[in-house]
Amino acid sequence: MRNRMLALAVAAGIGLVTVPTSNAAQARPSVTSRIAVHFDLAKGQLPENVALGPDGTAYVTFAAARQVAAISPAGAIRILATLAAPADGGADTPALGFALTTGIVRTADGTLYFLYASGDAATTGLYRLRPGQQPQRIAALPATGLPNGLAYDEPAKTFYLTDSVLGSISTVPLNGGNARVWSSAPELAATGFLGANGIKVRHGAVWATNLDLGTLLRIPIRQGRPGPVQVKAAGLAGIDDIAFAGTPDDQVIATLNAPNKVVRIDADGHSNTLPIAGLQNPTSVAVRGRTLYVLSAAYLTATDPNLVLATLPRH
Template sequence: MSQRSSKIIKTVAMVAAATMAAVLPANATATAGEPLTHVRIDAHFDLSAGQMPENIALSRDGSALVTFAASRQVAEVAPGGATRILATLPPPADGGVRTPVLGFPLATGVVRAPGGAVYVLYATGTADLTGLWRLAPGKSPQRVAALPAEGLPNGLALDRRSRQLYITDSVLGTVWTVPTSGGTPTAWSTAPELASTGFLGANGAKVHGGALWVTNLDKGTLLRIPIRSGNRAGVPQVKASGMVGIDDFTFTGRGDEALAALNAPNKVVRIQPDGTTSTVLDSEDGLQNPTSVALRGKDVYVLSAAYTTATDPNLLRARLSGHR
């Protein structure tokens, strides 16, 4: 393992251990009804190269776009696990030591927009690089929206109808919005429910059912924020709680039911519309600090970054049973 990757792992582990309880949520039950089947590891990544997968966006051909946090890269993972680096974001001049909370530069949220453009978030602690970047075929990565250097942009969601992007800031407790064309972001919500309690607050984000849904890693909550006319934010509603360490998530297609990654607890949980949760995957299935969950049809994709386990960052796949 490289000295840089080792330092990053130690930094994340120390901060996480000091600020986050890596425990099973109080209202979570054991795996119930085997909602996931055919569980297997589809790809193993190179920890020594900083390949700690943070976020995922699926393509129609079964491949996946993945951000590697520590190596500042966006990669394409083909069915079967072959990995191809698409872009590497430029390093900050100071090495990223001023990146809030973590102290290293990292690529975070990623989405693919209609037309093929890829958007990725980058946190560096510097004003010249922190923000929203766009990747277009045959072109170098381009920053299209600057974000505060003192923040940590993390989750990224696209409203395909309005072509608005929503960006969570885990340090500033803010959701920003900006059109896919880029420009100056607007602070869409600064509700107290988004704030951290010392580590990372607002995290994963998805547009679903006329609202932006956001997780809060420190508080262990899943929030629903209505999208009002004129792209105004409504009042956040806590839809589920007791999930300290919750990272990114996806909806299953069964109403408001969701699957969510719990990073330090090393679990994926199913969240029912009434807020109850059950564990559907854990370390015995191969999880190593899961960061992101995605779904296409019946196929479930789960990334593990190995931030604190320092073992086998990977892409796990499974089938969602009973899914129509």
């Protein structure tokens, strides 16, 4: 899988690129970090996305293993669900050629929701996983696409999800049903590999990333419909997942996958690199207080998929 991912990254022009920085981005804030958990590469434990529980448990999707797992604060790994591989092993999965679990969300009642991209119409979709039960698909998604990022709008009881191949954001009601394309704006499109990727809902707007274009986007939600797309930051090659942190909380922490970096982006779109040790192609990030959870899938390094815990400086 590493060779395939490397070939795709090079073809998409995101291989070993670096992130252009402005003079304002040169300062390196003080950050302490440590590798909290090492995952098993041979078992396909490549963490793709993360959601946090109130007790500090990290709920992650292991992409290549097609699994959902709980990582305790002490570092214990518990597999909660494994999805069956399609008959072709996932070879028809667009862009990647292997079936994978991707975005994940945890709701207040402890239910997990996650995406599965398999290239198979019978299994690609949004799944619900209640504690102690088996996963259930609650919305079918196009097998011709690659459902990737997942976010939840609690007041609207609505999921928003990105499709990195189709270049779109769709919505699904909390209880499941038909997925509806919410936006297919050109700013979401792929230009060679993967387009719309990470996604969050924040203060009446959808925030999303475009990996190919290296952009951070904000789309206002106007009576349930998308407003004009705003490019909040650019020049972020390989941008994947995002989280919000700091005061004001419109600071964005972003993972840059192939460049092997985590950056903080201010309200003016300026970015600086956080000095975090142990990164191996970081795919996802979550923030609780001053603690930063960074998961690396080692898609290109093929060395040490892991979970890094970092402490952000006070402001």
